[in-house]
Amino acid sequence: xxxxxxxxxxxxxxxxxxxxxxxxxxxxxxxxxxxxxxxxxxxxxxxxxxxxxxxxxxxxxxxxxxxxxxxxxxxxxxxxxxxxxxxxxxxxxxxxxxxxxxxxxxxxxxxxxxxxxxxxxxxxxxxxxxxxxxxxxxxxxxxxxxxxxxxxxxxxxxxxxxxxxxxxxxxxxxxxxxxxxxxxxxxxxxxxxxxxxxxxxxxxxxxxxxxxxxxxxxxxxxxxxxxxxxxxxxxxxxxxxxxxxxxxxxxxxxxxxxxxxxxxxxxxxxxxxxxx
Numbered sequence: 001x002x003x004x005x006x007x008x009x010x011x012x013x014x015x016x017x018x019x020x021x022x023x024x025x026x027x028x029x030x031x032x033x034x035x036x037x038x039x040x041x042x043x044x045x046x047x048x049x050x051x052x053x054x055x056x057x058x059x060x061x062x063x064x065x066x067x068x069x070x071x072x073x074x075x076x077x078x079x080x081x082x083x084x085x086x087x088x089x090x091x092x093x094x095x096x097x098x099x100x101x102x103x104x105x106x107x108x109x110x111x112x113x114x115x116x117x118x119x120x121x122x123x124x125x126x127x128x129x130x131x132x133x134x135x136x137x138x139x140x141x142x143x144x145x146x147x148x149x150x151x152x153x154x155x156x157x158x159x160x161x162x163x164x165x166x167x168x169x170x171x172x173x174x175x176x177x178x179x180x181x182x183x184x185x186x187x188x189x190x191x192x193x194x195x196x197x198x199x200x201x202x203x204x205x206x207x208x209x210x211x212x213x214x215x216x217x218x219x220x221x222x223x224x225x226x227x228x229x230x231x232x233x234x235x236x237x238x239x240x241x242x243x244x245x246x247x248x249x250x251x252x253x254x255x256x257x258x259x260x261x262x263x264x265x266x267x268x269x270x271x272x273x274x275x276x
Contacts, residue, residue: 005073006103009096009116011080015049018067037066055081076102089204096120117162119198122205123151126259127159128168131177134255138176149205179254206263232268239264 003021008014022028031042039062047053048063055063060081064074079102083095100117118124130136130143140156147156163169169177210220227235246262 005069006076008080009083009099011055011077011084012049012051014077014080015045019045019049033066036068037062039066054085057082072102089201093120118166118168121155121159122198122201122261123147123155124159124162126261127156128163128179129256129259131160131163131169132179132255133257136177149208202261202263203265206261232266235266239266 003014003018005014030045033045034040034042037044039059041047044053044059045063045066048055057078060078061074064077067077069077076099079095079098083092083099086092086095097120100120126147127143130146136142140153140160143156144151144153160169167180170180172178210218243264
């Protein structure tokens with residue numbers, strides 16, 4: 001069973017899928033992998049795969065050896081580890097761009113790369129809304145002037161080209177842009193590292209911009225709730241239903257005057273049951 005490493009953006013997901021493939025070989029075991037890679041701990045593969053231990057540059061190379069990756073695969077795997085374990089937003093952005101370049105060299109389908117790139121920056125979805133604004137003059141300069149935080153004209157031009165390649169926008173007979181589909185969604189939820197990176201960048205923008213906007217232009221609230229564990233799935237369902245209602249409400253606003261980001265977060269801040 002072949003596992004396409006260059007399609008992954010999360011090295012632990014790759015390890016889990018690779019493990020399932022390796023299990024088909026009855027000779028494979030955690031102990032065999034550890035010996036082949038040069039680890040003393042026989043369960044290192046399991047610990048890393050389950051997120052209970054991170055990899056260093058040295059141990060990443062050892063993992064590549066244990067997995068019998070070729071040179072280009074080994075380099076991609078090590079870059080993948082650095083991307084997933086990056087501490088800062090800036091480092092994560094740079095590692096992500098490096099992964100895209102490495103994928104390109106390996107012949108990953110261009111549309112697939114573009115889909116990942118769409119969620120690599122917060123402003124791509126915003127540009128998609130602004131190109132159909134009633135007073136849009138057709139220039140990237142106009143969009144750049146509307147964006148807050150600021151984004152360069154060159155970046156806006158790249159964003160427009162990306163949106164066109166993806167088929168999210170298209171030119172009308174009159175030469176204006178229109179959205180090929182009124183809505184774009186990644187789905188109810190995803191554990192994709194790329195989407196998590198996107199949501200993190202959106203949250204950072206919300207934090208930075210909150211203090212600069214008048215209360216009449218924003219709504220910020222948080223609820224801290226003590227609930228039964230079984231209630232989580234119901235809360236998720238209701239949040240998802242609310243999102244669908246919002247999307248339906250704005251689906252007919254074809255010429256937006258403003259672009260807003262609506263962030264809804266539901267995260268546990270406690271762990272499992274305390275030891276008795």
